[in-house]
Amino acid sequence: MIGSGAIGLSVLSLLKNDSDVSIDSVIVAPDTLDQAREQVAAIAPKAQVVTGLAEVAQRPDLLVECAGHGALRAHVLPALEQGIPCVVVSIGALSDVELARQLEDAAKRGKTQVQLLSGAIGGIDALAAAKIGGLDSVVYTGRKPALAWKDTPADGQFKLEALTEPTVIFEGPAGEAARLFPKNANVAATLSLAGLGLDRTQVRLIADPSSKENVHHVEASGAFGSFEITMRGKPLAANPKTSALTVYSVVRAIGNQAHAVAI
Ligand SMILES: NC(=O)C1=CN([C@@H]2O[C@H](COP(=O)(O)OP(=O)(O)OC[C@H]3O[C@@H](n4cnc5c(N)ncnc54)[C@H](O)[C@@H]3O)[C@@H](O)[C@H]2O)C=CC1
Numbered sequence: 238m239i240g241s242g243a244i245g246l247s248v249l250s251l252l253k254n255d256s257d258v259s260i261d262s263v264i265v266a267p268d269t270l271d272q273a274r275e276q277v278a279a280i281a282p283k284a285q286v287v288t289g290l291a292e293v294a295q296r297p298d299l300l301v302e303c304a305g306h307g308a309l310r311a312h313v314l315p316a317l318e319q320g321i322p323c324v325v326v327s328i329g330a331l332s333d334v335e336l337a338r339q340l341e342d343a344a345k346r347g348k349t350q351v352q353l354l355s356g357a358i359g360g361i362d363a364l365a366a367a368k369i370g371g372l373d374s375v376v377y378t379g380r381k382p383a384l385a386w387k388d389t390p391a392d393g394q395f396k397l398e399a400l401t402e403p404t405v406i407f408e409g410p411a412g413e414a415a416r417l418f419p420k421n422a423n424v425a426a427t428l429s430l431a432g433l434g435l436d437r438t439q440v441r442l443i444a445d446p447s448s449k450e451n452v453h454h455v456e457a458s459g460a461f462g463s464f465e466i467t468m469r470g471k472p473l474a475a476n477p478k479t480s481a482l483t484v485y486s487v488v489r490a491i492g493n494q495a496h497a498v499a500i
């Protein structure tokens with residue numbers, strides 16, 4: 238596993254009692270090594286805590302990224318080159334078309350695969366299937382508590398602490414949303430990659446002072462018909478920018494590699 242933040246530690250905790258899965262190593266950022274060793278030891282005492290794949294004693298069957306955009310370039314790219322299959326959650330990073338191409342090329346060269354997880358959003362199976370018949374429109378609205386947009390371009394442009402009404406802080410194509418709000422762009426990028434692409438997926442982001450959830454609403458239409466989905470995600474206490482479903486999505490993906498039946 239790469240990352241021992243809000244997602245990583247929750248995933249470790251949920252996998253504790255799964256006898257089909259063993260997290261052998263956790264790759265962390267060098268400046269967090271001591272703290273990460275303490276946190277990981279409390280949940281997964283058998284896991285080594287290291288700063289790179291080169292220090293991992295046994296070649297993993299699977300590398301799971303739940304760290305951040307930089308981890309894709311630093312760890313996932315070389316793992317794919319070595320033929321190690323990877324699953325990733327930092328999908329917002331793939332709005333950098335060059336990085337997306339590099340990951341694909343590395344996986345091809347390594348004769349392996351990188352799986353992009355659905356994370357905080359549902360319906361990706363339906364959207365990716367609908368794409369095959371042809372999509373006409375995909376519109377995504379992301380609504381989060383006002384303070385979840387702190388340290389983004391909306392902070393400064395709007396007085397987030399003083400908002401009294403839901404306020405649209407961005408409207409435009411998914412590619413631009415991903416560039417401006419990289420830490421909140423995973424869902425927009427995932428929908429784009431599964432559906433109409435970064436230029437044709439329309440995004441609206443809302444800071445809502447009365448919301449305590451991360452609400453993701455998607456409307457899609459095409460040759461298949463249409464669908465609409467609303468996810469009302471509870472944020473993780475350790476990182477309110479992240480919906481709890483993301484953790485379950487990672488645990489599901491790992492289980493699907495390890496268990497006799499995948500669903
Ligand atoms: N696909 C989706 O729907 C979602 C994806 N995410 C993404 O998941 C990732 C993790 O999210 P959280 O756990 O909430 O964040 P977090 O900030 O709580 O934890 C991230 C951890 O990864 C570590 N890290 C960062 N870069 C690293 C590197 N190069 N090598 C090793 N460790 C590194 C950090 O030190 C930190 O401990 C983020 O990129 C976030 O944007 C989050 C929510 C939803």
Ligand SMILES: O=C([O-])CC(=O)C(=O)O
Binds near residue numbers: 420421451
């Ligand atoms: O809800 C979440 O967990 C994260 C989110 O909106 C995103 O990164 O697009």
